[in-house]
Amino acid sequence: MIAEEVVLMEQESLFSDQVQNTPLANRVRPQTLDEFVGQSNLIAPGKILREIIDSDQLSSMIFWGPPGVGKTSLAKIIANQTRSHFVTFSAVTSGIKEIRQIMEEAEDNRKFGERTLVFVDEIHRFNKAQQDAFLPFVEKGSIILIGATTENPSFQINAALLSRCKVFVLHQLSTSEIIQLLQQALKHPNGFPNLDVQIDTDAITMIAEFANGDARVALNTLEMAVLNSDHQQAQVTIHTATLNQLINTKSLRYDKNGEEHYNLISALHKAMRNSDANAAIYWLSRMLDGGEDPIYIARRLVRFASEDIGLADTRALSLTIDVFQACQLIGMPECDVHLTEAVVYLSLAPKSNAIYKARLAAKSDIKKTGNLPVPLQIRNAPTKLMKDLDYGKDYQYAHETDDKLTTMQTMPSELAKSEYYQPTEQGNEKRFKQRLAYIKQWHEAHDQKDQ
Helix, strand or coil, rough: HHHHHHHHHHHHHHHHHHHHHCCCCCCCCCCCCCCCCHHHHHHHHCHHHHHHCCCCCCCEEEECCCCCCCCCHHHHHHHHHHCCCEEEEEEEEECHHHHHHHHHHEEEEEEEECCEEEEECCCCHCHHHHHHHHHHHHHHHCCCEEEEEECHHHHCCCHHHHHHCCEEEECCCHHHHHHHHHHHHHHCCCCCCCCEEEEEHHHHHHHHHHHHHHHHHHHHHHHHHHHHCEEEEEEEEEEEHHHHHHHHCCCCCCCCCCCCHHHHHHHHHHHHHCCCHHHHHHHHHHHCCCCHHHHHHHHHHHHHHHHHHHCCCHHHHHHHHHHHHHHHCCCCCHHHHHHHHHHHHHHHCCCCHHHHHHHHHHHHHHHHCCCCCCCHHHCCCCHHHHHHHCCCCCCCCCCHCCCCCCCCCCHHHCCCCCCCCCCCCCCCCHHHHHHHHHHHHHHHHHHHHHC
């Protein structure tokens, strides 16, 4: 018994040292494309990135995708498979001096036939000068640059550098892919050596769903579950009760200043425009739960009320103003119900973009015609000089007529026939359309008589 206990102590000590020194995600990092989980759109047989790697026709590239989808692992696999010298840069710790030093070494190595693959993690955090430092070496072929970013490269990477790189989009892992990855980790010789980890399918699925597409989160959660479960000799059994203590809520990926911010507000706007109240509630909740400023959302709803509803429902604008003021008055979390009320109302309201289109049409004419003079008859004439210059001459006061209409021209002559507002048949706008038709008929009947 004593000998067995000594062996178990040594095994547990060995495992503990490994855990302390190297996280599970690093211990089970894939070494080949066949071990890599996910991104089948890029690395499945016959796909473009797989063909580039297999044919050893590398060029500089950018991996764009959310955290934990394998950007670093894929770069290391490419370096190993193409027998390239692998160098890693971090935007947090690397300056221009370090970049230039490594680039010069790479240039020297190239002369002796050795290729250098430079992996730049979080390349979006490099400033313009740091990014520019890579340019001449990328152009000369001194290095193969692989940049990894969670942000849209169009906004975060210099145009000159971006134009020399092929962008590959990596997608969030599915729950089934996370499950596959966890099962591989449990079988991996470096995963949990000397331990028999017992975990049922429901528990693995629970971890996979919690990870929300992030492989690193999934592996870290599994490792924490193993460390915090009861050890019976060399066996560990993970119970759902243990997982419930580790898993509280999914970590929502949301950057209030990044692309996801614009993706979600776009989704909310388009769900409301499509009259999908349920989708609108979902996207609103995603933004609120991610920490978005409710005032920002309320401001966008005010805009939506006129841009996508307009006069089809004249109550929409006043309701969104009320909700905007409510958000200012009581803030989160209380104002979440007011915002929900607003997005449901806007989703179900009749839709018209006639006001928005009228503004764009007028804006276009102004751009083409410039500052056309105001017709004399509708100019104000507060001074004698202005009256002598015929300011206000022939002005017709609409309130003095039975129809409250006159034959006076109020548009510059060059644009006299322009019709910007084209109302639809939606909601209240049908009434405005009828009114416009009456006004048009009145002018057709009276304007000719006065000329």
